[in-house]
Amino acid sequence: MSYSPLIDDLIDALRCLPGVGVKSAQRMTFQLLERNRPGAARLATALSKAAEHVGHCTSCRTLTENEQCFICADKRRDQQTICVVESPADVVAFEQSGDYKGLYFVLMGHLSPIDGIGPAEIGIDRLLQRSAELSISELILATNPTVEGEATAYYITEQMRSRGIAVSRIAHGVPLGGELEYVDSGTLAHALKGRRPID
Amino acid sequence: MSYSPLIDDLIDALRCLPGVGVKSAQRMTFQLLERNRPGAARLATALSKAAEHVGHCTSCRTLTENEQCFICADKRRDQQTICVVESPADVVAFEQSGDYKGLYFVLMGHLSPIDGIGPAEIGIDRLLQRSAELSISELILATNPTVEGEATAYYITEQMRSRGIAVSRIAHGVPLGGELEYVDSGTLAHALKGRRPID
Ligand SMILES: [Zn+2]
Ligand SMILES: [Zn+2]
16 A cells, blocks of 8 residues: 555554554545645644643642642642542543542553553552652542452552551442443442442 | 643544544543653654645645656556546555556545535546546546445546547446445456446
8 A cells, every 4th residue: 555655654653543543544644634634733733742741740640731730739629538540531530520529649550460560650659658748538449440450459458558548449330340431420429429448 | 521731632633533532532642642652743743744745646636745646657557548536545445456557537525516516626627638638548437336426427427428538437346335445456456347338
């Protein structure tokens, strides 16, 4: 297959997007070049700005271009509770459920020894430090209800317990094997309310 | 929903891609920022270069950053035959079938009066001019076997006939209602061989 070099490059580059194969990349290329050049230019700018400026929140590790994300920077949030999630999308899901007023900690993944992802890679040191700084009264575990998410929750529970911090797990209600960010707001609010201490 | 402004911008901008909704755009954003910043930077460059430099081939209208595409510029191609297709992807499909040595003309769409797409928008003037310049002996119609593709083929046939140019339509074999770029090379080669004069 071969178009002109700039078109081939664009088709190739689009394939770095998850779920985009050759055929979709071709469609995207033609549609952008034929019908939406302003969209292509805007996407180019958004990509390079984000790739250059977005880093991690120094408090909760979520993706942000600021030193602190807007939730960590909001002093009206309950500083005594941290909810631990796997991804920035999970934070948005909780915020949309509207019931949670505490802080978050975003692991940016889960423990996965096979892939070389251990406690350091998911920021456990920072979580322990942050929990101590704030003298939190409760840590809520909202990792995904998958094998890796459960193992990660178990590991964090052990770490917190040895430091005397109360840990809870959001209630089941989140479908097992599912991904948190796809759960509807109502179910998520319900799961949060139904959390129980881990003993 | 709200992340930081640069992340929101990127999610929004990705939605200009066909088939990409909010959830996919979020996934793409996190995957690029967490795991593939070089890919994001490369995609940004490819998009802005293509949006800036890609135009249409002055001979066949396909997308290219050069004045003429590499097929039109190749003087070893049979200059007596033009195959009319709807999209650049169709050219690639024919080239992969390996049986065709003539030139192409790319309509970049099909007639669609409802959408305001008439003969001028699909370059019919240029096609007539090009056919005359080259004194072609045959025009092969390979628009998609859809209602619009057939109507476009019919319109072009009328125009060519009144100028005494022989017109043929690729054989059925391409599944009716299907899209040309998804047909396998063998079927396409077969359809091309089985073409018959329109009388
Ligand atoms: Zn934060
Ligand atoms: Zn050309």
